[in-house]
Amino acid sequence: MNPTTLKGACHCGAVTFEADTPSEPAVRCNCSLCRRRGAVMSPPFPRDRLRILSGENELALYEFNTQVAKHFFCKRCGIYTFHQTRSNPDMWRVNLGCIDGVDAYSLDAPVADGASHSVVGKP
Numbered sequence: 001m002n003p004t005t006l007k008g009a010c011h012c013g014a015v016t017f018e019a020d021t022p023s024e025p026a027v028r029c030n031c032s033l034c035r036r037r038g039a040v041m042s043p044p045f046p047r048d049r050l051r052i053l054s055g056e057n058e059l060a061l062y063e064f065n066t067q068v069a070k071h072f073f074c075k076r077c078g079i080y081t082f083h084q085t086r087s088n089p090d091m092w093r094v095n096l097g098c099i100d101g102v103d104a105y106s107l108d109a110p111v112a113d114g115a116s117h118s119v120v121g122k123p
C-alpha cells in the first residue's frame with residue numbers, strides 16, 4: 001500500500017505536518033467535542049505516519065472525559081490539527097480542513113455517532 005502524503009498546516013502556519021494516509025473515507029463526528037469544532041477528519045492511521053514538520057512547541061493538548069484521546073491544536077490560532085483516537089489509541093486522524101489541495105467540504109463525510117460511544121453522562 002502506498003498512501004498519499006497529505007501536507008497540512010494550522011491557520012497561522014506555525015504548525016506544519018505531513019501524514020501518509022488517503023483523505024477518504026472522511027468522517028465527521030457528533031460527540032461533544034467534534035460537534036463544536038465541526039471538522040472533517042481523515043481516516044485513522046498509525047502514529048508513525050504523522051510527521052510534525054514545524055511548530056511542535058506551538059501545539060497544545062486537550063484531553064477530556066476518559067483522557068485517552070489526545071486532541072492537538074495550535075496555541076496561536078486555535079486550529080485543531082490532528083488527534084489520537086480514543087477507540088484505538090494507536091491511531092490518529094488529521095483535520096482535512098488543514099490539508100493543502102483537499103476541499104474537505106466536497107468529500108462525502110458521514111457523521112459518526114460518537115455521541116453514543118461517549119461515556120459522558122453514562123453510569
Ligand SMILES: [Zn+2]
Binds near residue numbers: 010014015074078079
Ligand atoms: Zn496556528
